[in-house]
Amino acid sequence: MLTLIIGALMQGSVYGLVGMGYGLIYKASGLMSLAQGDMLMIGAFLGMTFYKTLHLPFALSLLLVMVIMFTVGWLLERVLVTSLLAKGAQQVYVILCTIAISMVLQNVAMFAWGSNTMQFPPILNFSINLFGTTVEADRLLVLAVGILFMLLLHFFMQKTRFGTAMRAAAQDETAASALGINVPMTKGVAWGLASMLAGVAGVILGPSYGVYTAMGALIGQKAFAGAVTGGYGNMYGAIVGGLFLGFVEAFCAFYISSLYKDFFAFGILIIVMIFMPNGLFKEQVME
Amino acid sequence: MSETNNVMLEVQDLTIRFGGLVAVNAVNFQVQKGSIFGLIGPNGAGKTTLFNMISGVYKPTSGKVLFDGQEIQGKPAYKVNSLGIARTYQNINLFKKMTVLENVMVGCHSRTHCGLFASVLRTPAQRKEEKEVVEKCRDILEFMDLGDKADFLASNLSYGEQRRLEISRALASDPKMILLDEPAAGMNGAEKEELQRTIRKIADKGITVLLVEHDMKLVMNVTHQICVISFGKRIGYGTPEEIQQNPDVIEAYLGGGLDV
Amino acid sequence: MNQNTVLTQQKGAAFWKKNRLSIIAIAVLCVAAAVMLRTRYLAMILDFICIYTIAVTGLDLLFGYTGQVSFGQAGFYAIGAYTSALLSKNLGVPPILSIFIGALLATVFGVIIAFPASKLVKHFLSLLTIAFGLMVYTFVNSCSALTGGPSGITGIPKVSIFGLELGSYQSYFWLVAILMVLVLITKKNIINSRVGRAFIAVRENPHAAAGMGINVAKYKIMAFAISAFAAGLAGALYAHMIRFISPDTFTKDQSNMFMTMLLFGGIATMSGSVIGAAAITVMTELLQQFAAYQTLIYAVLILIVLFLLPNGTVGLFSKLKAAVRKRGQKRKPGKEGTPQ
The missing domain is CATH 3.40.50.300 (P-loop containing nucleotide triphosphate hydrolases)
Structure with missing residues (x-):
């Protein structure tokens, strides 16, 4: 039972991390990126390369991944999305563009690392005895890092000047730029942070999941289901929704069949969209 | 009373x-x-x-x-x-990528009846209705002095003409x-x-x-x-x-x- | 009587002048098809082009004309394919009938999805359709008892009409080609009707459309239903052509492929969906040796369309045509510019 709950929390906090990225992007730019899952996958591969192949310390590897992933996300927004919008493209085309990018990322990973599942060496190579159950420390690490980054993002958004600027820009672009806030910058940073969070999730998930090119696609979609369930565009909603989905999956896999867990996850997504499209934390989605 | x-x-x-x-x-x-x-x-x-x-x-x-x-x-x-009740809008709300005539024809929507299947099969009733709609809309455009602009795209009209087209479209619903x-x-x-x-x-x-x-x-x-x-x-x-x-x-x- | 013949001749000449490009194009296509039908492999490509054109045409009515996006067409495609395959294989329903039952069931799902979808703004609509596609995929992949799970369904019956068995790709072509032409005629009739104008009005300005008496939700649902029917029909035709289906065919890549075809050809045009389906199918076949990078090819095509060809291939043609006409006009001053 405890293993089940820890598994659910672990999975849920990964969904939460990736889902917060969706929320950030939506809040800051009113757009949607469907490349989040593949950002996670790239993050996992990069982390593995730094940690396993180059034998860098784990903390340094994580930091490098964060910097690289931030840059990738930032460039995606600054270069591709901005120039698309400048051509007067509809929002749907931006979504398509991110779909194309996610395909490109998968292929890049295939070129660079091959298409086999790779082993991510354990980070904390020991187990903990928790109320009579042995739990690998890496699984708890996922949870711990997940919570840490959620808190960090919360403080960044609420307490720092840049976070305040981002929230202001999200509420009213014109007013924010009149106050001297660099609005395009805040958007780029939001996209950067989103892909950074996904990258972090990829690195910490690596040891318990294995690293392969298609690993991101499903996680990205589940995180996305969690974000919608929680209330799309609301960062805290994404966390709650992600955890909720983690629990649904873990218990569904345990009590019904692991074959159907994906089906139920997406079923919940559709039911939420039909009956309470605003999610648990209300966000305006209706016309 | x-x-x-x-x-x-x-x-x-x-x-x-x-x-x-x-x-x-x-x-x-x-x-x-x-x-x-x-x-x-x-x-x-x-x-x-x-x-x-x-x-x-x-x-x-x-x-x-x-x-x-x-x-x-x-x-x-x-x-x-x-x-x-038909209306026009303060900030012009035309169907920009449709022609002037088509804009007015959309206005006839609630006074016409042919649905999906009649349209797909092009039934005689549907063809007759289409013909009547075109005639009626051309009359309205004449009435509003837009007769010669019928085949222009709505977005290519001048500002005053767009305002008149809005009124034409509203009139089309009788x-x-x-x-x-x-x-x-x-x-x-x-x-x-x-x-x-x-x-x-x-x-x-x-x-x-x-x-x-x-x-x-x-x-x-x-x-x-x-x-x-x-x-x-x-x-x-x-x-x-x-x-x-x-x-x-x-x-x-x-x-x-x-x-x- | 003499006058009548002259009139008919004039009418014929006018018709020729107006439609000469299309007529030449259709004639060339017919010749090409006749040549291709001689080889089994090329006939297969033709069959695929027809099937994809049907699905893309439906998507065009939904996205191009009504402005409602769907990234879940593979879901309807799968419903059509699995329904028809199971009905004909397990219950002995004649395939020619089961194909239409499959398409109708897809339509039912289209309407169910469209009810919430008609109220959602654009990106949430994308989400809902993606979720729908994924749900259908996970269902066919995991519900082994019904769908055969990951290994799929083999030995799907051949289609036969009036005792005539369409077993080869060559003979199957006539079925898919006729259905494709019917679907294209249907599309043409719809867009030139009250319903089609309502679709375009909803796309252009939903508020004004409602103000003109158009029940916006109803027409959005109708567009979804039509696109689901077309995708379901295409899926069913696919199932009886290959006679083997498995979940691998119905991933989100398939949905993205339909979208790529539509965008590549050009949205909201008659010829766009045919050109897009044909071009992408042929390109995929030519690049068969790079099959591992197929998704990369789609990705690059999407990016090319987004950044370089915003109006698709058809848009490129009309731009060229306009440029040629402009040059012609310069030589002949005094000729009025055509409206539009």
Whole structure:
């Protein structure tokens, strides 16, 4: 039972991390990126390369991944999305563009690392005895890092000047730029942070999941289901929704069949969209 | 008894709140059949909001809208249209990538019936209806002086022509009443004169006109009755002459805007 | 009588002048098809082009004309394919009938999805359709008892009409080609009707459309239903052509492929969906040796369309045509510019 709950929390906090990225992007730019899952996958591969192949310390590897992933996300927004919008493209085309990018990322990973599942060496190579159950420390690490980054993002958004600027820009672009806030910058940073969070999730998930090119696609979609369930565009909603989905999956896999867990996850997504499209934390989605 | 039968539209205690803000507060007025009725007031007074409640865009918080004796408040916009109220928009809302003729043909939607299967099979009834629609719409375009622009894209028309196209499109649904939301906005003097004639021509066809307009000269010249609102409340109601004498109205406009 | 013949001749000449490009194109296509039908492999490509054109045409009515996006067409495609395969294989329903039952069931799902979808703004609509596609995929992949799970369904019956068995790709072509032409005619009739104008009005300006008496939700649902029917029909035709289906065919890549075809050809045009389906199918076949990078090819095509060809291939043609006409006009001053 405890293993089940820890598994659910672990999975849920990964969904939460990736889902917060969706929320950030939506809040800051009113757009949607469907490349989040593949950002996670790239993050996992990069982390593995730094940690396993180059034998860098784990903390340094994580930091490098964060910097690289931030840059990738930032460039995606600054270069591709901005120039698309400048051509007067509809929002749907931006979504398509991110779909194309996610395909490109998968292929890049295939070129660079091959298409086999790779082993991510354990980070904390020991187990903990928790109320009579042995739990690998890496699984708890996922949870711990997940919570840490959620808190960090919360403080960044609420307490720092840049976070305040981002929230202001999200509420009213014109007013924010009149106050001297660099609005395009805040958007780029939001996209950067989103892909950074996904990258972090990829690195910490690596040891318990294995690293392969298609690993991101499903996680990205589940995180996305969690974000919608929680209330799309609301960062805290994404966390709650992600955890909720983690629990649904873990218990569904345990009590019904692991074959159907994906089906139920997406079923919940559709039911939420039909009956309470605003999610648990209300966000305006209706016309 | 006979008086009520002559009322096209009656607004009773119409109120709408957005959060804490009361945008329109207990407004009453009656529009006689076949008349031209003006709705005026300073910017942000709630005129367009009133329009939106009558045409079904907003649902009023309380109060009634009686159209031809029938309660219509809260009905969706497409039903209001099929009951016989057509409207134009303050910020032009044309179907930009359709031709002028097609825009007007869309206006015929609620007066035509052929559905999906008739269209796919091109039944004789559907072909006949299409032909009639095209003829009717060309007539309307002639009436509104847009006959030679029928095959242009709506977005390629001049500003004044786009305003006229909005009116044409509204006329295509054979309305009993037409709501014109600032039709003279952005027009020059000659175009305004022309618009004044057009509004009279529409009224002569037996269509009741409800007009929101900033241009006082136009309103005073063309309307039979006027309702003045300010900050969501009615502050004056009567004939153009009465309105010009009304001290509250003059105050609301700070004596500036009412010189005719 | 003489006058009549002259009139007919004039009419014919006018018709020729107006439609000469299309007529030449259709004639060339017919010749090409006749040549291709001689080889089994090329006939297969033709069959695919017809099937994809049907699905893309439906998507065009939904996205191109009504402005409602769907990234879940593979879901309807799968419903059509699995329904028809199971009905004909397990219950002995004649395939020619089961194909239409499959398409109708897809339509039912289209309507169910469209009810919430008609109220959602654009990106949430994308989400809902993606979720729908994924749900259908996970269902067929995991519900082994019914769908055979990951290993799929083999031995799907051949289609036969009036005792005539369409076993080869060559003979199957006539079925898919006729259905494709019917679907294209249907599309043409719809867009030139009251319903089609309502679709375009909803796309251009939903508020004004409602103000003109159009029940916006109803027409959005109708567009969804039509696109689901087309995708379901295409899926069912696919199932009886290959006679083997498995979940791998119905991933989100398939949905993205339909979208790529539509965008590549050009949205809201008659010829766009045919050109897009044909071009992408042929390109995929030519690049068969790089099959591992197929998704990369789609990705690059999407990016090319987004950044370089915003109006698709058809848009490119009309731009070229306009440029040629402009040059012609310069030589002949005094000729009025055509409207539009």
